[in-house]
């Protein structure tokens with residue numbers, strides 16, 4: 001392994017880590033609107049701007065809808081664009097998320113994951129970003145502040161990769177990560193700048209028959225965001241899916257390359273396996289829950305129970321092959337959802353896991369655990385009970401309640 | 411190039427290549443299409459255009475064709491001004507970082523009345539408050555034409571649209587046209603103007619002024635739609651003239667808050683006998699046909715009353731004393 005660069009250890013909350021990563025990534029335009037628990041990101045970034053520490057145009061827009069529109073437009077003009085939001089803000093952006101991916105603008109966005117109204121709740125769950133599952137964005141979920149920092153830097157490389165050219169959102173759990181101080185190792189600015197590089201553009205055919213970089217440039221007029229009807233729309237959408245397919249490899253490459261300078265990697269970039277080699281019972285989860293879950297697995301292992309954990313770092317594109325091979329020998333699986341899919345017979349992650357095992361050679365028993373909605377705390381004891389349930393299933397050979405609510409009163 | 415250097419003579423205009431190209435799918439006699447062509451003729455150099463969803467976006471960008479000889483971006487219906495914010499911010503920082511190949515690039519944001527008065531007003535107000543350097547053009551055909559002639563905040567009092575039909579108990583739109591240009595003046599922005607394509611030189615000069623001004627500029631352009639107005643496609647320019655002469659759509663500009671009538675309207679203020687009654691403008695437009703029925707006489711009187719009241723209010727704002735003919 002190449003020698004890693006010297007890094008600095010700083011105590012940063014997740015939001016601060018994100019703002020710091022953006023500061024270092026040579027971002028041209030930040031257009032954002034405040035919402036708890038993302039506010040620290042915009043506030044911190046505003047300080048960098050006010051102190052002249054960044055060469056970035058900060059557009060303090062009047063809504064998240066405009067934040068996303070301005071980010072798309074800046075990106076279409078050739079700038080590197082970043083925004084951040086949460087909950088209602090992400091919901092307000094909904095229309096524009098599809099435009100960002102459809103226009104192939106590699107915008108990067110941090111989402112400090114938070115519950116959706118009503119009732120109003122400012123705390124962490126995954127309802128906001130799960131509701132944007134099909135918007136054509138790559139979705140990464142960070143386990144801790146360190147990973148939030150690292151993932152933002154990586155996100156620019158993933159989004160701007162010419163075989164991908166899709167927007168990326170990085171989720172960090174509201175409050176649990178966004179507002180909690182942790183030790184974060186940060187790279188020197190030059191190392192980050194070098195890693196992200198200068199944005200590149202694919203050459204495309206313009207209406208007057210020239211090939212030119214894909215951006216709004218008076219030297220090569222290009223019509224972006226046109227109307228495409230029955231005869232072309234479908235092809236546009238299929239091409240977008242190709243970008244997603246390419247992202248499966250690109251995310252892994254970027255994860256590896258980043259490891260070379262930082263010494264840090266997150267599984268293969270798509271999934272992180274924890275004690276899975278010989279695991280019989282395993283859970284899968286996203287985000288910060290994995291931290292607690294790992295200590296639970298450690299305890300169970302001490303007791304001789306073959307427990308494991310799969311952390312899904314990349315939710316979109318769904319790394320189907322990697323998940324299947326990682327869980328090939330698991331006999332009973334608990335899928336954790338910090339989100340509800342009302343009337344949908346289980347949470348969104350559960351749906352995906354069940355579907356990807358449909359045509360697998362061996363199918364584990366699968367149970368869904370819906371937990372932590374609106375920031376409800378989940379204790380190690382509760383998490384441990386999941387594994388106990390899985391063991392019970394192995395003994396009886398029967399899944400009595402496929403959809404369970406963890407930590408729910410009454 | 412400044413306004414002074416370019417005189418906007420017929421020769422000048424003929425020599426300048428079109429940037430809004432022929433081949434778009436607008437209806438015959440489409441006022442907005444003429445307006446767009448004139449506006450693009452009046453640009454002064456490298457320009458990026460962004461546009462809201464609406465008739466003009468749809469008719470000009472049907473993939474794989476385009477009517478745009480300049481870089482052009484569409485994202486959504488309500489985002490013309492927020493797009494402009496992003497484009498302008500990107501141009502600014504790219505120039506600072508030496509990544510822009512042009513000394514300066516103008517930004518024009520187009521939107522219809524729906525994209526301006528209604529769904530786009532928040533983004534517009536925000537972009538103007540932030541002071542982005544761009545020209546916002548409202549092409550006002552007074553209804554949501556792209557989706558089939560529904561009423562907007564810009565639809566005039568009495569007009570029949572598909573969501574304000576002239577029925578047995580309600581005679582068309584009851585509400586009055588929102589004074590959008592006044593709302594923009596209230597933003598204390600450097601340049602606000604209204605224009606009508608019949609007075610093409612006035613329109614084009616205002617485009618140039620709007621581009622030259624540093625900071626946001628707002629141009630409200632009258633744009634007859636024969637399809638939606640149920641009017642003769644050959645008469646779009648005639649209605650553009652009558653609207654000004656009847657003071658239904660006076661032309662004026664506000665430079666740094668200083669409001670002034672433009673020549674076509676100034677002439678009427680000087681010679682009030684030239685002011686045409688509103689019925690001369692309304693008649694022939696199918697959307698107002700019901701107004702001329704005996705039972706709707708009050709409505710016609712009301713349209714005249716409101717037109718006069720707004721005209722007098724404008725005269726006062728422009729420091730003119732209202733005179734009666």
Ligand SMILES: Cc1ncc(C[n+]2csc(CCOP(=O)(O)OP(=O)(O)O)c2C)c(N)n1
Pocket residue numbers: 463464465466487488521522523524525526551552553554555556557562
């Ligand atoms: C968010 C959203 N709501 C509704 C629509 C449907 N829609 C498209 S264009 C349009 C009306 C456009 O009216 P206007 O801005 O006046 O432009 P015109 O078509 O009259 O030129 C509407 C309602 C849309 N595209 N997006």
Ligand code: SF4
Pocket residue numbers: 435436437438439440441442443465466469551555556634635636637638
């Ligand atoms: S409907 Fe009206 S605005 Fe739309 S293209 Fe036809 S004439 Fe022009």
Ligand SMILES: [Mg+2]
Pocket residue numbers: 522523524550551552553554555
């Ligand atoms: Mg309209």
